[in-house]
Amino acid sequence: MRNNSIDRRVLRTRRALKDALMALILEKGYDSLTIEDITERADLGRTTFYLHYKDKEELLLESILEIINDLVAQTRASGEQPILLTFQHAADNADLYRIILRGEGVFKAIDRLRKIVAQTIEELLGEALQEKSARDQVEVKLQIPMDVFVNYFAGSLLGMLTWWLEQGAPYSPEEMTAMFRILFFQGANEVLGVELV
Amino acid sequence: MRNNSIDRRVLRTRRALKDALMALILEKGYDSLTIEDITERADLGRTTFYLHYKDKEELLLESILEIINDLVAQTRASGEQPILLTFQHAADNADLYRIILRGEGVFKAIDRLRKIVAQTIEELLGEALQEKSARDQVEVKLQIPMDVFVNYFAGSLLGMLTWWLEQGAPYSPEEMTAMFRILFFQGANEVLGVELV
DNA sequence: CAAATAATGAACACATAGTTCAGGATTATA
């Protein structure tokens, strides 16, 4: 019978490299890290790194896939409440999720764009609410905190943009606008006529 | 009277560097680009680069800000239809927007995550729709194409996650889930009681 | 215990970053 298990030294080495990478990203960011930084933190020789990974990117990818696979497995297993499960999983692995979602490197640019969108919509919303308050002679209150609301909007919009552009803009700007407005303002239930999730 | 304008050579050089950077990113990606790649494409000496920018990142940031400022100016000027304007602006500058939104570098990881979410929701949705069709004895049709719908969902969710985590998780997973569900399923009009945008 | 496998560290060639400087080219302006 052939033993399919991997040498302990290999498992130890790879675990040490992944842990070192994560710790260092959170300390100094991804881009400026060198292979030597990682192996030094992991207490390994630099050449050892190349026995396991091609470069930094490959190590990062394996680390990320590890956590994503865990989420997918949990979702498939428990079957219910996948949205809640996702938020919980993100909370439990917040450091790693931050690394995944922020992208690292050019992240600041996306972040800036999102902030601009959020701020713009907040100004518009503030005006509209004030108008309504004055007209109706009552204090208008949101069901949802302002910061959540405006960042939901910004996230949705930028998410749609990203996907749309990566597909090669398969719909016209007008179509995208119409569909986005329906989804955002009327909500998914209106669109579906079906209860979901 | 002091002339405040900048030397033509400087303007020409910076324009050439930005154009070269954009062209090269679309050809070979951002990470692997060297300063020499850029100056060579721009027909400039390598040392000239350092007279204007600290590094690649600074050049990219200036290029991106140029386009974002243009969008902001247009939005402020025309005043109406900001969503449509954003989609149009993105279409007019699709290459650059792709660079901004994709992040470059570790982008593949985010992309993979988004695809997984979109695929998962598509499976769930497919089942729910089939069930409803069988129960009601009618063909259920979506008002919105499936691909748009599922990617709106994935984008919204990941956008919320990103923002939430960057803020240091100011709400609990349960609160986030509840708010996300209201926004996604019932829509913004329900939340606002106000017409907007 | 023996054979197989992994880790190590020194040495090497190579690519890129970032700076300095003297000289030639271009621009602004008086």
Add this chain to the structure above:
DNA sequence: TATAATCCTGAACTATGTGTTCATTATTTG
């Protein structure tokens, strides 16, 4: 248009990181 100010250039140099080779040592497996 002359000239002072400014910019571009290219060679040279230091420094740092990459990726590989190889002989030696250490650890694991059966």
